[in-house]
Amino acid sequence: MKISTVLTTDHLRTQATHLRSGNRIITDAPPDNHGKGEAFSPTDLMSTSLACCMMTIMGIEADRLKLPQPQIRAEVTKVMAPNPRRVVEIQVEIEISCAGATDTQRQQLEHAGRNCPVAHSLHPDLKQQISFQWV
Secondary structure: OOOEEEEEEEOOEEEEEEOOOOOEEEEEOOHHHOOOOOOEOHHHHHHHHHHHHHHHHHHHHHHHOOOOOOEEEEEEEEEEEOOOOEEEEEEEEEEEEOOOOOHHHHHHHHHHHHOOHHHHHOOOOOEEEEEEEEO
């Protein structure tokens, strides 16, 4: 199933269009790799997708557990390596609040997040450093 189209729009810049909704994402090469750094880079999107997927799956798990939707905030850090240039580590710091969640349900939400489709799709050599802080 086709999900998007991607066009080059400027020097080292792309525009991806989600076919079903028409929503658009702009990417730009980062300054340390010949770009302007005025938008997410492709590796920024990949890294950020891990947090987005975790948060989505945690929301689905909260529904399954009949909990209110959790309030979640994530900070994402990517660690790059040279030769070949690649992401070697993604750090996701998650701050989460879910009214009425027991310790067991909190563990279930964390487990769901850690086992999201993006987490399982990334290469096993790419380190995923995930932390949860319940507030």
